[in-house]
Amino acid sequence: MRAIQNEKLLKQVRHIWEDVPYYRKKMEEAGVTPDDIKSIDDLHKLPFLSKADLREAYPYGLLGKPLKECVRIQSTSGTTGKRVVAFYTQHDIDLWEDCCARAITAAGGTDEDVCQISYGYGLFTGGPGLNGGSHKVGCLTIPTSSGNTDRQIMFINDLKATILCCTPSYAAYLGERMKEMGLGPDDIPLKAGIFGAEAWSEEMRHDIQNTMGIKAYDIYGLTELSGPGVSFECSEQNGMHVNEDHFIPEIIDPDTGEVLPLGSEGELVFTSLDKEAFPMIRYRTRDICSLSREKCSCGRTLIKMAKPKGRSDDMLIIRGVNVFPSQIETVLLNQGYAANYQIIVDRVNNSDTLDVHVEMTPEMFTDNLGEINKRQRDLVDGLKSMLGIKAKVTLVAPKSIARSEGKAVRVIDKRKI
């Protein structure tokens, strides 16, 4: 693996130096030339790329091939600013689809499977990426895209879909709807789910697995690097194998940029090894996680990354304390509430307030006001011990929090800083 990585890295650095003036300038400023990079041990000498660079270089500044050779663009949702537009040559598309095919295979998928893709198709990478991967594996592919929940369920049942690909929040919603329709885990033909594009907790995994009677696998990726499939979970369901023959991961200290030793928690950084149209050197993902080389029971020797705690842009700093929405989700599910919640952060009299809106469920409702108040207090206590700060809990009506068919909007930050 190291030999492959060394060879590919040298080529990739040479490519970006020659074809991407924006990054060449960065290298020159840092006093590095391709000759300084002799192996992956020299990776740390190269300057970082960040989302800010991508915005500055929008749209063509980081393009590594003439547009004539490009065949596709994909784009991020652009919720945090200007969209990122990524370019692909046919080679890049093939590489990306191979990565997704590995993810489907790791989830037990073969050409005997029927794979329903309920990720959005279009600019979002979820649909196109898994669609291509599913073709490569030879699954019968059902491109439902997202939305129209009852039709999704109809296809799953009528065409006996065995693998479902979508965001975890949409999977939870589909599960909820199937339960309402009286479908139990034994009635649902699905056996595996590949869920990604947003952070989700272990508890949410258990819930989805139990409701639908499936194994739920995480998948990770970014549009900047290609899309889903940069890393994927295997039968062990404990961390994601990185396709490191295409993407080298590093963990850095987000404040100093210094590379941290294996096993440390920090910001995940990726270097693409054989991308043509949109090469990325040391791209800062802002995801917080750790890497591990421990032996995996599935037999794969690819390095593993832990499930990111959430993107550092998802992380909220409330009264000086770091809060990840996934921590709040863990407490809710542990106490029997649904994973339908919204976090509202505001600033009142110069002090941050954290309000968690939680939907009431039939299981948690009782006619006894005292009992509901007690459960509400338990939730406040549970959040306090998980987060270290006090949150207000507001119980809201069922289905009053909008369900998402793509990425869920979990956080509303009203603070104007």
Added chain:
Amino acid sequence: MAIKQISVFLENKPGMLDKMTKVLADAGITLRALSLAETKDFGIVRMIVDDVYETATLLKDHDYISSRTPVVAVMIPDVVGGLNKVLTALTAADVNLEYMYSTLAGGQSGQAYMILRVEDTKKAEEALREAGFKLIEEFPD
């Protein structure tokens, strides 16, 4: 003998009760009694209706969360000390009262009714019957 009360979770916001009662009205459900228990954010609406099953199904279809609770409905003469006699009988039987509310849904009879939620419904019913009170399962139209 106990009758079923329906309790519904509602957010404490303008128009919530209006919306819920409209669902019932449109389906021709008659409300016999209603009481509200509220906190700052949410409330529980407790009500006695003419068709418990129909109401529960209707509420579920409209995404409301509700539960059914056994309560005792007792007829009390509308005279001074009427309620006190009920409570004295319950005290004597050592029955704890969680909450209660009244209704005048007695048609032309001129009677008042109390809806009682107690810890031990059976014991309360026996005590009240022994004290000569009339318990009802269905309200007169």
